[in-house]
Amino acid sequence: MSLFGINQILGKNIAFSALSRFASQIVAILSNFILARALGVSGFGEYAFVSAIVLIGNAVTTFGTDMVLIRKISAEKDYSGLSNSLVLQLIISFILIFCVFIFSSSQTLRLYIFSLIPLSFFTISTIALRGSHNINLFSILHFAFSFFQFISACLVYLLDEKISQLVLLLLLAHVLSAFVGVLFCFSKIPNFIIFQKPSREKIIDLMQISFPLAIIGSLRLIYERLSLTVFPFLTNLFYAGLFSASMRVLDAIKLGYISALTPIYPEMSRDKNFLSLQTGLRLLLLSSIFLSLTIFLLARYLIVFLFGTEFESATISLQIMAWILPFYVVVSYYSLGFLAIELEKPVLLSLSASLFGLMTMLIVLTQAYGLVGGAVAVLSAEMLQASLLFIQWRKYAVSKLSK
Numbered sequence: 001m002s003l004f005g006i007n008q009i010l011g012k013n014i015a016f017s018a019l020s021r022f023a024s025q026i027v028a029i030l031s032n033f034i035l036a037r038a039l040g041v042s043g044f045g046e047y048a049f050v051s052a053i054v055l056i057g058n059a060v061t062t063f064g065t066d067m068v069l070i071r072k073i074s075a076e077k078d079y080s081g082l083s084n085s086l087v088l089q090l091i092i093s094f095i096l097i098f099c100v101f102i103f104s105s106s107q108t109l110r111l112y113i114f115s116l117i118p119l120s121f122f123t124i125s126t127i128a129l130r131g132s133h134n135i136n137l138f139s140i141l142h143f144a145f146s147f148f149q150f151i152s153a154c155l156v157y158l159l160d161e162k163i164s165q166l167v168l169l170l171l172l173a174h175v176l177s178a179f180v181g182v183l184f185c186f187s188k189i190p191n192f193i194i195f196q197k198p199s200r201e202k203i204i205d206l207m208q209i210s211f212p213l214a215i216i217g218s219l220r221l222i223y224e225r226l227s228l229t230v231f232p233f234l235t236n237l238f239y240a241g242l243f244s245a246s247m248r249v250l251d252a253i254k255l256g257y258i259s260a261l262t263p264i265y266p267e268m269s270r271d272k273n274f275l276s277l278q279t280g281l282r283l284l285l286l287s288s289i290f291l292s293l294t295i296f297l298l299a300r301y302l303i304v305f306l307f308g309t310e311f312e313s314a315t316i317s318l319q320i321m322a323w324i325l326p327f328y329v330v331v332s333y334y335s336l337g338f339l340a341i342e343l344e345k346p347v348l349l350s351l352s353a354s355l356f357g358l359m360t361m362l363i364v365l366t367q368a369y370g371l372v373g374g375a376v377a378v379l380s381a382e383m384l385q386a387s388l389l390f391i392q393w394r395k396y397a398v399s400k401l402s403k
Helices: 008-062 065-076 081-103 107-131 135-158 163-188 200-234 237-270 272-276 281-307 309-321 324-340 345-401
Strands: none
Touching: 008 081, 008 107, 008 135, 008 163, 008 200, 008 237, 008 281, 008 309, 065 081, 065 107, 065 200, 081 107, 081 200, 107 135, 107 163, 135 163, 200 237, 200 324, 200 345, 237 281, 237 309, 237 324, 237 345, 272 345, 281 309, 281 324, 309 345, 324 345
């Protein structure tokens, strides 16, 4: 028995992953609820800014090795590349930390950027768990991280602390999450290897193989966080806080789709027929349209409930960006599909064009229409990327999968 072509085992993995992500979303919503009240609009905007920088930094340090190693582990059960990936990530992390200290005067960012070090270990753990199809432990690990963030938010609120204390607590949360992740891998994966002498030749080989995916991964996260990083410069921290509130609601919903696509990607890599039938895509699209309509209708109530009346002006931006979800599903599914069959170029071209379009529209529309302009820019860029990927899927992927 199957639903929309999804087999029973994969369905169970998706269900468990979705359930865990749903629990993580609830915890994340509670964290945002608390932080919005503890930090205020401007403080929340600064928090969104430094978080976005660290997320982009993590994508750069990962260097695309996650997708390469997940494919290899899933197909061959070979974990030997993990230690070389870890060394590569740590080297890039120290370079980025140095750059932040040279080019940024923000003490908050200078402190939080050290999260890249535990994030390297956390990433290695998630690669191993996903590649070995330990989706249950992978999902629990992400929930644990969300829970640690929630504890950090509670402490900031209860102790009446500010953002500098928050990022210190979040740094500790990253360290604890990395420890739990490595512990899971050692306890459940017999062939798990992380601490062994690195090979310079193998690291260089890994860099060469991963380079296209590194570009894609970095550009993807820059694309997703660009609006949060440039909004303070195009407007101010107050409007950045309002925009961030809308993005936080949308990010919480996106986590549900990430949870579904997490177990789907290894299946894409393993079975071409899975991709030929576009298994699961229709179900994801139908649910995204329903959720977009729901968010559009309930936007004001969601904003006021989650962030307080001080953030009510963010309602209109959330109503506009709610319609990103169907296009986000198309972008995510086809991007992973291209990577699974080792066709990175269409993803890179679509992403580059969308990133350029987003930057241009943000500058023009935000200057002209403020918060509404920023929301329209983000929605338009996602529509552009979904269209480009769909066209290229029919042009390149269909023919390759039919062979």
